[in-house]
Amino acid sequence: MSRDKSVTASNDGGAIRRPLTAERVIVGAVALADEIGIDAFTIRKLADAIDVKPMTIYHHVPNKEAIIDGMVDYVFSEIDLPPSDLDWRSAVLIRSRSMRQVLAKHPWASPLMESRTSPGAATLQHHEAVLGCFRSAGFTLEATGHAYAVLDAFLYGYALQEATLPATGGEEMAQFAAQIAHQMSPDEFPHLAEFTIEYVLQPGYDFGNEFEFGLNLILDGLQPK
Amino acid sequence: MSRDKSVTASNDGGAIRRPLTAERVIVGAVALADEIGIDAFTIRKLADAIDVKPMTIYHHVPNKEAIIDGMVDYVFSEIDLPPSDLDWRSAVLIRSRSMRQVLAKHPWASPLMESRTSPGAATLQHHEAVLGCFRSAGFTLEATGHAYAVLDAFLYGYALQEATLPATGGEEMAQFAAQIAHQMSPDEFPHLAEFTIEYVLQPGYDFGNEFEFGLNLILDGLQPK
DNA sequence: AACAATACTCGTACAATGTACGATAGGCAA
DNA sequence: TTGCCTATCGTACATTGTACGAGTATTGTT
Numbered sequence A, B: 001m002s003r004d005k006s007v008t009a010s011n012d013g014g015a016i017r018r019p020l021t022a023e024r025v026i027v028g029a030v031a032l033a034d035e036i037g038i039d040a041f042t043i044r045k046l047a048d049a050i051d052v053k054p055m056t057i058y059h060h061v062p063n064k065e066a067i068i069d070g071m072v073d074y075v076f077s078e079i080d081l082p083p084s085d086l087d088w089r090s091a092v093l094i095r096s097r098s099m100r101q102v103l104a105k106h107p108w109a110s111p112l113m114e115s116r117t118s119p120g121a122a123t124l125q126h127h128e129a130v131l132g133c134f135r136s137a138g139f140t141l142e143a144t145g146h147a148y149a150v151l152d153a154f155l156y157g158y159a160l161q162e163a164t165l166p167a168t169g170g171e172e173m174a175q176f177a178a179q180i181a182h183q184m185s186p187d188e189f190p191h192l193a194e195f196t197i198e199y200v201l202q203p204g205y206d207f208g209n210e211f212e213f214g215l216n217l218i219l220d221g222l223q224p225k
Numbered sequence C: 001a002a003c004a005a006t007a008c009t010c011g012t013a014c015a016a017t018g019t020a021c022g023a024t025a026g027g028c029a030a
Numbered sequence D: 001t002t003g004c005c006t007a008t009c010g011t012a013c014a015t016t017g018t019a020c021g022a023g024t025a026t027t028g029t030t
Helices: A022-036 A043-049 A064-078 A088-105 A109-113 A121-136 A141-164 A171-182 A190-200 A209-221 B022-036 B043-049 B064-078 B088-105 B109-113 B121-136 B141-164 B171-183 B190-200 B209-221
Strands: none
Touching: A022 A043, A022 A064, A064 A088, A064 A109, A064 A121, A088 A109, A088 A121, A088 A141, A088 A209, A109 A141, A109 B109, A121 A141, A121 B190, A141 A209, A141 B141, A141 B190, A141 B209, A190 B121, A190 B141, A209 B141, A209 B209, B022 B043, B022 B064, B064 B088, B064 B109, B064 B121, B088 B109, B088 B121, B088 B141, B088 B209, B109 B141, B121 B141, B141 B209
16 A cells, blocks of 8 residues: 555565566465455455555456466366376375365365366366376276266365364364354254264364275275276 | 244235245345355345345344355255154165255355354254264264265265256256367377266266265265274 | 567556445334 | 334445556567
8 A cells, every 4th residue: 555666676676576477366366365265355455465456467367257267276286196106096095185185275175176167277187187097997987987976076075074174173173163062952952962072072083084084985985897 | 934924914005015034035045046146146136036125134134144144054954854764874865865956956055054153953953863863873973973074075075066067967068068178188188088078978978877876885885883 | 779569567436245324114002 | 192113225335346548667679
């Protein structure tokens, strides 16, 4: 707001003022969304974050939708591809764990990733690699379709659930569950009360553990057919 | 549903002008969101849809967030609970299929249902019934936690995927896939091209079939422990 | 060196949104 | 009647995405 727009400053007053690029917009957008969430994410705040004025952004990107497309593709680019020199189970395990980690870092991403209709390059490369992993292992096209559908449904759904939790296993978690528990009477919801108090609120509980259980269950159920 | 709390049934100038209620707001909101999607859903459009002026709504509901909370709880209320007189597998199958159907009717719902922090009555009743179903079947608390986590991750994730598709198995579907296929060169993405052209675009293909496969795979992997 | 074309940056403005703040009108009790 | 409560609404304001065009810096051509 009150920044002196250095008309002077031959070398630009210390800060390098290289031209903005679409990529810098996207990277800044991802960082901002991580910080304040997708709902609070606005063009004006993004402009502040990357230190330009709002309308500058529109010279590098057509509109907000395109920014979100770029953010999604960026997230895809962060996910490790299944290594092609391993058996399919190990390879899928690796990319699945990586995907979980990435989606946990960007809680806003999961609902968007499956709902974009114009995939970027990284998105296509990702799907290519996963499909290739199954096909090379001898999965039929049908078996591949089955496998990919269940697996990704689980991964996206799990990310969705995990995104709600404050911080798995921590103090906030207990506080959160306790607040929920407070809203229900044990008479009306006996199983819910039991589950919350005698399981979720117990010291060792960590929702994160459910991931490996589910992932292994699904992988156990898949075969090349 | 068809409650009629008309204090005075006497006519009101031709059109029945019974007072607005919070429930009518919610029901109208769900219908409107089904029609135009959650992003386009605004208070003004909702007001038009239920034939009042925008600010009238705020006399029955504190704000837009509360409307969304109500919408989510309404969606939960539509899902069949697992019948308590069946074995756990059949009971869970029924509620899962119902859930899929309901979430397909309300494509905007899945990302919201897992991210609300103030559950309504129907939401609590739903979780109570599902937990009770597992517990009554002899599942330990831990096994119940595992089971519920995988299962719902799959259901929400599947709903997310299904929400993207235009209309499964139809003409639009093929058109959609063809458009995607157009964006990728078969040289760069051979597996993606193969999968799309020789499987997805094939006459008999219907993504909806993946649901039963995944659901059964998961149920097969669950046990009371 | 001069100058035109181009590439960026930004100020201003507008329509659409959520919603705060009353102003109103009808019903009912006294 | 008078006064109060409930439900509806008109107006207004801050916040959003972004169209338009005016500035400034950079580059290419001569």
